[in-house]
Amino acid sequence: MTYVARSASTAENPSQNSEEGTDRGRATVKDVIAAYVGLTKPRVMELLLLTTVPVMFFAQRGVPALDLVLWTVLGGAMSAGSASAYNCIYDRDIDEQMRRTRRRALPAHVVSPVSALIFATILAVGSTLVLWFGVNPLSAMLSLGANAFYVFVYTMLLKRRTTQNIVWGGIAGCFPAMIGWTSVTGELAWEPFVLFLVVFFWTPPHTWALALKYREDYAQVDVPMLPVVAPAHVVGKQIVMYSWVMVAVSMSLWPIADTGWIYPVVAGVLGAYFLLEAHKLYGRTKKSNHLADIAPMRLFHNSNLYLSLLFVTLAIEPLLT
Numbered sequence: 001m002t003y004v005a006r007s008a009s010t011a012e013n014p015s016q017n018s019e020e021g022t023d024r025g026r027a028t029v030k031d032v033i034a035a036y037v038g039l040t041k042p043r044v045m046e047l048l049l050l051t052t053v054p055v056m057f058f059a060q061r062g063v064p065a066l067d068l069v070l071w072t073v074l075g076g077a078m079s080a081g082s083a084s085a086y087n088c089i090y091d092r093d094i095d096e097q098m099r100r101t102r103r104r105a106l107p108a109h110v111v112s113p114v115s116a117l118i119f120a121t122i123l124a125v126g127s128t129l130v131l132w133f134g135v136n137p138l139s140a141m142l143s144l145g146a147n148a149f150y151v152f153v154y155t156m157l158l159k160r161r162t163t164q165n166i167v168w169g170g171i172a173g174c175f176p177a178m179i180g181w182t183s184v185t186g187e188l189a190w191e192p193f194v195l196f197l198v199v200f201f202w203t204p205p206h207t208w209a210l211a212l213k214y215r216e217d218y219a220q221v222d223v224p225m226l227p228v229v230a231p232a233h234v235v236g237k238q239i240v241m242y243s244w245v246m247v248a249v250s251m252s253l254w255p256i257a258d259t260g261w262i263y264p265v266v267a268g269v270l271g272a273y274f275l276l277e278a279h280k281l282y283g284r285t286k287k288s289n290h291l292a293d294i295a296p297m298r299l300f301h302n303s304n305l306y307l308s309l310l311f312v313t314l315a316i317e318p319l320l321t
Contacts, residue, residue, distance in 0.1 A: 027110050032110060035111045036105065047307070049077060051180070052073070052180040055181050061318045072139070075127045075135060098221060136186050139183045146173075155169075170200060177195035177196050177199060194249060198250045201242050206300060209296040209300035212235060213297055236284070240282045247274065251268065254267070
């Protein structure tokens with residue numbers, strides 16, 4: 001619908017239409033390939049795989065079979081890329097208005113919505129087949145469910161309607177931990193559920209820190225991220241609350257999974273540092289509502305580091321103990 005409206009407007013403005021056509025004409029094969037890769041949001045994909053592969057080592061209590069890792073990574077990457085591409089298609093109208101996203105493939109008119117839809121669907125079908133036959137049906141169904149949840153629940157239902165969009169929509173990003181576990185064991189257990197919850201409570205502090213930086217972008221396109229509709233100190237308080245729960249859940253894995261001593265020590269140190277940064281951010285939000293004073297990207301980058309090191313510890317701990 002949005003694309004049709006945009007096409008109609010350019011038809012009324014020949015100079016705009018000509019300019020866009022010229023931009024497409026200058027696009028090289030390298031540009032088009034880069035655009036399709038961009039549709040998959042590689043950085044998001046990396047983070048999702050980082051919560052998949054270490055859990056495979058943890059579930060195996062050692063080194064899993066290399067072919068199993070490769071099939072799981074391939075299927076997981078295709079599934080994550082598919083979900084991101086569908087998200088880009090649906091959000092292309094607001095992506096064109098936000099400075100953080102206006103250079104994506106669809107707003108830049110390097111790839112058409114129809115081509116992107118075909119690409120996303122091929123990835124979705126391909127990922128399901130890869131995981132079904134290369135790993136196991138349970139992992140394939142979990143992956144397909146995560147894809148559908150991200151597209152239909154988060155992107156289409158929650159994102160533009162509620163401040164709780166990334167709280168519940170973030171569930172889709174929690175599935176890789178379960179997929180990593182089931183790819184090795186073929187069944188679910190309490191351990192992957194705990195890791196699921198770690199990612200669930202990690203997502204709001206991580207995303208709200210980013211949304212604080214780009215709150216004007218979200219406000220411009222009427223996406224009700226919490227930092228758009230609430231004062232910065234309220235966001236900071238919510239970040240602190242979710243951070244405490246996240247750290248508590250991460251520590252609960254120690255008795256539930258009967259890990260060695262390395263995991264609780266590292267998880268405790270990482271958790272303490274994350275809480276320190278969360279409280280510092282909250283303190284800055286109480287003193288000022290200005291972006292430069294709040295410096296939210298500090299917590300955003302530290303949240304990536306926290307999750308990466310926590311899950312890498314899961315992979316290493318069985319090998320060392």
